[in-house]
Structures are given as structure tokens and as C-alpha cells.
Amino acid sequence: MDIFILLATMLVCFLIGMPIAYSLALAAIAGALSVGIPLEAVMLKISDGVSKVAMLTIPFFVLAGAIMAEGGMAKRLVAFADVLVGLTRLRGGLSIVNVLATTFLSGISGSAVADTSAIGSVMIPQMERNGYPRVFATNLTISSSVQALLVPPSHNAVLYSLATGGTISISALFMAGVFPGLLLGFSLILLCIVIAYREGHPHGQRVPAKDAVKITIDAAWGLVTLVIILGGILGGIFTAIEAGAVACVWAFFVTMFIYRDYRWRDLPLLLHRTLRTVAMVMTLIACASAVGYIMALTQMPAKMTQFFLSISSNKYVILLLINVLLLLLGTLVDMAPSILIATPILLPVMQNFGVDPIHFGMIMLLNLGIGLCHPPVGAILFVGCAVGKVSIEQVMRKIWPFYAVMFAVLMAVTYIPEISLWLPRQILR
Amino acid sequence: MAGLYRRAMDALYLACVIVGVTALVLISAVIPYAVFTRYVLNSAASWPEPMAVLLTILLTFIGAAAGYRLNLHMNLAYFANQTPPSVRRALDILVQLLMALIAVFMVVWGEKLVEVTWNNTIGDFPFLSVGVTYLPIPVGGLCLLLFIIERLFLGAPPDPIPHHDTESFE
Amino acid sequence: ALAQSKAVFKASDVQPPGYPTVAATESLGKKLAAATNGRLTIQMYPSAQLGGEKETIEQTQIGAIQMLRVSAGALGPIVDDVNVVNMPFLFKNIEHSEKMMDGPIGQDLLDRISANPSANLVALCWMNSGARSIYNTKKPIRTVEDVKGLKIRVIGNPIFIDMMNALGGNGVAMGYDQVFSALQTGVIDGAENNPPSYVFSNHYTAAKYYSLTQHLVIPEVLVFSKRAWANLSTDDQTLIKKFAREAQMEERELWKAYEREAMEKAKAAGSEIIEIADKTPFQKAVKPVWDKYGPKYQEMIKRIQEIA
């Protein structure tokens, strides 16, 4: 009964268009009143939700991502990918450049939306000039950006770690995301080649050696960020939190002193924007932790496990069912709140069925990432359409092959746990 | 009167942003400093992490109030947008009133929490009261309340930043 | 009517089900239910379901949680007198600390917590949590010289950083949830904790050298929310206090079995358990810490040292 009051309050607030974060807060308050918990405890939990050291990764990676995406690092990574792909002279070369540049950028940014706008604003006009349909270029940019959610660093992996109550280390999740991310990139490249031959996309062009050297050196400054983050964590030099902080400092240094194409007077604006993004997400985390608290008090996770067990005792059936549930959730709710709401409820269920929490994290990130690519709530889709200057309807008509690839990768990640778990097992013996 | 209140809120927004940005910059400076002390000075400083966490709390509650003023928080506008304009207006007022309720909760029970924990100190900072770390809740709640009143009677002001994509987190 | 009021006490512990403190508190609950014909019962929330130590203490102060098992170290920031247990090598050994808990000094410390007007807590009893020792990934620590240069994670409190630095190591404050991956990746060389935490948090798989430095004995305390306590009849209060004292003794036996089990598991997995032949150099090394933090607790330290 208590939990019903909480859920009903939450649902009504969502439907009337109240901000999700504050809907959660009000639901927690209603729940506390019905359970008979002093309301100070709700306030305590709201503050507590953000006073975790692991939370610090969020401002760092958001800030580092913003500096890099706006400061011309993306442009240079595209040029570098162009050099590499040009060597193959494959049909559909620029499509492959798009995917590969996104893979690079995903290794230093945690935001799919930032990848979409940074890569899209460079790649979509360039692809169109070279004879690729604008809608295709937009669709490709949208779907390849999902890599950013998987390849470390990933803000949403941090959120998942927080949603598990910090029981799963961020470093392990970062490592787990490497192969699912690369698999998605690789699958999209295959799709690009198939489409390129069917629709006669142009061949890639070799970049003259002299330019290639300059471009590579230029891009190397940016790629060092990738080394700092991945290498720093894998090599035991930094914790994930410190890696974020150092990446921030490095990105700032490269952008302001090496590339020098970002103006100092734009910096306050960048900080202002970052503050708003970070505060929004933090508020969400804060309020979700209050809801999680009331759920724990009413022993909701245990009841949920019982419910799922009553449906089926087969792990594979339950995994499929949960995938469908998450796809539905991702249709309507943004990724961050989805993770924060669904994890405390579903993770105990999954653990009961013997699914590794790290593996489940990857399923969730990829699944909800696909949700970002379709309406009515789809941040990547909206930004992609804005950057590509095409309508959502145009994009939706042609997005099906990309959905098919993403869904195939989701199934592979769901049913082959080794894709996610192999790397963390190798490194974290 | 309306003009005066709007100008006061502009000033409050600016103050919130300055506090939040300062916290953000400090957070990004103290953690690299901790790495520096561990590797270069070979003696790890213990204060940067807890200090960064305290600044994060401040950033969150103050920044959230400022974000609310410009209607930046994620919501599920889809269903409300399907209703006729008159219903939508009524729903918007209902949302504002519920938001005001939350803001009042934050001020009243946040303050009670500050009181109860006022004499607890923090392990890492024995000179600092736990109550101080909860102060951003009632203070943030008060700012939120003032911005809600502004939105109810004067509407949301234009965003000082052009083309800000609030979903740039995902 | 007050005496007959029915109540379910929410009890919180950061440790998982089966852990000695959890089991002892549950057993207390069963006795309480039996003695009151089910009028007073305990609902246990283990595994930090309701939050970590600091936040659950605050929830107990507010009255959201009624019963809480927490480390004495975590109560120090609220009742300063309790900080005396943070002094390294305060207790000669576990038996010494048990004598303190069972005797008048232990009762005195519990009373100081209960009497503190702003703490809003009633301290019911002590529980054992063994002694903390240093473990690391690099080498066996046999003498204080071996600690030199090692990056060792300690609890985030200036006294423990100073302690590790005084021993010649490099004290690193870090959240407990990050310790395992930091050990695996090499961000830190080691940490310090009691044997069950060393083993059951899996740290032993990364750090195979466990040296029995036993530099800290920080007992646990079972506390009750003062707001809820005030609503109980004197008879109920007496009953709870009696069962709490029994829980103190019951937990001690459970603890010893648990610690043995942990040690055997570590040994079977190839961990090297190193006895420290002479702890005197370690004790001498932390003298600066005693000079800096000790004077405030001089009276209590003297009384504890005088326990035969």
C-alpha cells in the first residue's frame, strides 16, 4: 500500500509534466508520510544522494566533454579518422570516417548528445558535399553516437554505479563498456559498407602524406586525453574520479594553449552551461536516492524479485522481458532518470537470476541508449535532426536498418556476457 | 512592482550562477591537486575529496534552483502537450503549485535537519558542522520558491544563453 | 497505555546478513518479541540498505531509524569523548579492549553518549570488531621500516592519515567502495582493516600480505534513537538494555568464529599472514600522533591503560 502511494504520486507528477527530479522528490515525501518516516529523513537522503565521492566524475567528464567538443578537438579527430580510412579507399569511406571519429570522441567524451552535435556539425555537411544523402548522414551520426554511452568514459555508467549504491566500481564498468562499444561501431561500419555498395556511395580519398602527418600530430594532442582516461585507469595511475579531473585539466590546456581556437571570453559561458547540465543531473540523482530509500524501507526490491520469479524461472526469458521493459521505459523517459529508477528495482532481480551486475549495466546502457534515438523522448534524435537540418519524420522513415543493427548488438551483449565481462576480468584479476 | 521583482530575480539568478560556477571551478582544481600531492609531494592530502563533495552539494541545490527559473529540468511534456491549450495552462499552474509545495518542504524540513545535525562535526574536517553541509537544502529551496513565484506571476524570463541544449548530458 | 504500545523498531547495519553484529541484533529482536508477546519487534535492514554509517547515525538522531549498530569511530564526531578509541595502540590486545567494554569505563563511555544533549542517541552496548592490521600488494611487513613508502588507504580522518605517515607510509584517504579497484589497479599499495573485512570484501585477492600490526581496536556500539526511547515505558527500556548486554556477549563469540573463518579462507587462498614479533617500534613511531591528539583525552587514556 505504501509503495502504491509513492508510485501513484510519481506517475501523476510525470504525466502532468512536472520536472522528473521534483516528481521523484514529491513521491518520496508522499511515501515517507505514508510509511511514517520523519520528513527530515527525505531531505537527508536528497543531500546524501549527491554527497558521494563517485559523483565527482560527473562534473569532470561533463566539463571535459564540453571543452573538447566546443574547442575543436572533434574537428581534428574527424580529420585523423579521414587519414586512416582514406588508406583503404573503401566505398562509403566518409561513412566509416563518421563512425570511427565518433569512436575516438567517445573515448574522451561521455555524452552521446555531445558526440552527435560535435561530429554531426562537421561530418553531415562534408558527407552531403561528397554525394551522401543528408538523411543517411544524420541517421548514421545519431546511431554511432550511442558508442559514447558504452566506451569509457561514460557518465551514465557512473550513474549506474551510483544507482547500485556504489557496490559496482566505476573502473570495472568503464572497462566492461569497451567491447560492446567497439562492437557497435564495427557493426555500423559493416552496415555502411553494405549500404555504400547497394546505393553507390563514393570511394574514400587518400589524404596526401604531408597533410596526413600534420593532421596526425594535431589529433595526437586530443588522443592523449584518451590515453589519460583509459590508460590512467587501467594502468593504476588514477582512480576513475581522478582520471576525469586530470582529463579536464588536459583538455583545457590543449584547447586554450595548443589549438587556441577557443576564445577566453567564451569560457564563462561554457562554465555557465556546464553548471546547468551538471546541476540538473545531480538534482535527479539526489531525488532518485530519496525514492530508493523509501523503496528500501518498504522492501520493494525483494517483492519485485518475487514478482518476476512468478512469471518465469528461466534467466533468458527474464532477460528478454527486462529488455522489452527497458525499451519501453526508454521510449518515454530520459536515460538518466531511467537508470536511477530502474536499477534499484531490477538489479536485485537480475542478481537473483545469476546475471553479473556489470553485465546488466551494459545491457541497460545500450538498451536505454537506443531509446535516445527514437521519439517521443529521444535526445540524440532531436539534436541529430537539428544539426543535420532534417525533420524527425524524414529521419524516422530511413532509420530502420540502424535500429536493426543496434538491436542485434543489444541481443549479442545480452546473451553473450563475455563481450562485457572479458576485459574487466583480464585486468581486475 | 513586477519590474522590480523581475530585476531582483535576475540578480538572484546571477548570484546562483556565480556561486555554482565558482564551486565547479574549485572542484576541478582540488582533485588534480590531490593527485599532485600523492605523486609529486609524495604525501596525499586528505581534504580535497571531502571538500569537493561539499562543493558538489552546494552546486547541486543552488544550480537546480537557477535551472528551474529557465525551465531547464527534464520532464515528460509529451502528454501535457496532447491536451487542449486551456487544460495545458491549468496543468502548468498545478505543476507550479506542487513545485512550491516541494520548495516549502525543502525550506522547513531542510532547516530542521540542519538543526538536528548542527552539533555533529565532520570526520575529515573536525572544525566544520554537519549542519552547515545541509544548509544548501533550505537555501536552495528558498531560491526555488522565489523563482516559482516569478514564473507563476511573470512567466519564465528569456534564457541569457542562446541555444542551450539541456540534454547535453546524454 | 504507553507501556502497552506496539512498535516495530527499524534496525540498521552496514554489514550483510550473517555478519556477527547483524546476527546478534537479530537475536536481540527475537528475545524482545518473545518477552513482550510480539508487542515489540525489530525489522532488520542489513547491507547498508538505508545508507552508510554517517547517514544512518543522522537518521537515528532524527528518529527515522530506531536501532543502529555503528563503529565507535563514527560516533566520535558527535560525542568527542568517544574519539579516544582512535588512538593507535591504545589497547595492548583484544582482551584489553574487552575488559574496557565490560567494565565501568565502558559503561562510562556509553553513558557519556546517552547524556550528550545534542547527540539524541541512547548507547545500549558495545560489540567487537577485532583489530585493524595493514595489508598490501607488495611485500610482507615485518618491521616498521617495511611500511616506508607504501601508499596505504586509511579511514578519512586526519588522525589516521597522520598515523600512517608517522609509520613511514603514505596515508591515502579514499572511500571504502573504491578500495578494491584501487588495490587491483595499483592506485594504492594497501589498506588496513580487520580480518573479515580483508577477506569478505575480496581485498585478499588483490593484496596477499596481511601483517598483524593490530594498530587500532575500534569497537562497535549499538545505539537507540532518543526520540523513540522517550516513548518507551521504563520496563521496556530496562528489558532492551538487558538484552543488549546479552547481545554484547553473544556477538563476541560470533565474532571470534567469524574471524577464524576469514583467516582460514585467506590462508587457503595463499595469503601470507605475518605475525609481528615486536610491536614496540611501531608504538614508538606513532608517538607524534599521541603528542598531537592525546592530551585532550588524557584522563580517559590513563584510566584505560590502568586496566589490569
Ligand code: NA
Ligand atoms: Na564515452
Ligand code: NA
Ligand atoms: Na526515446
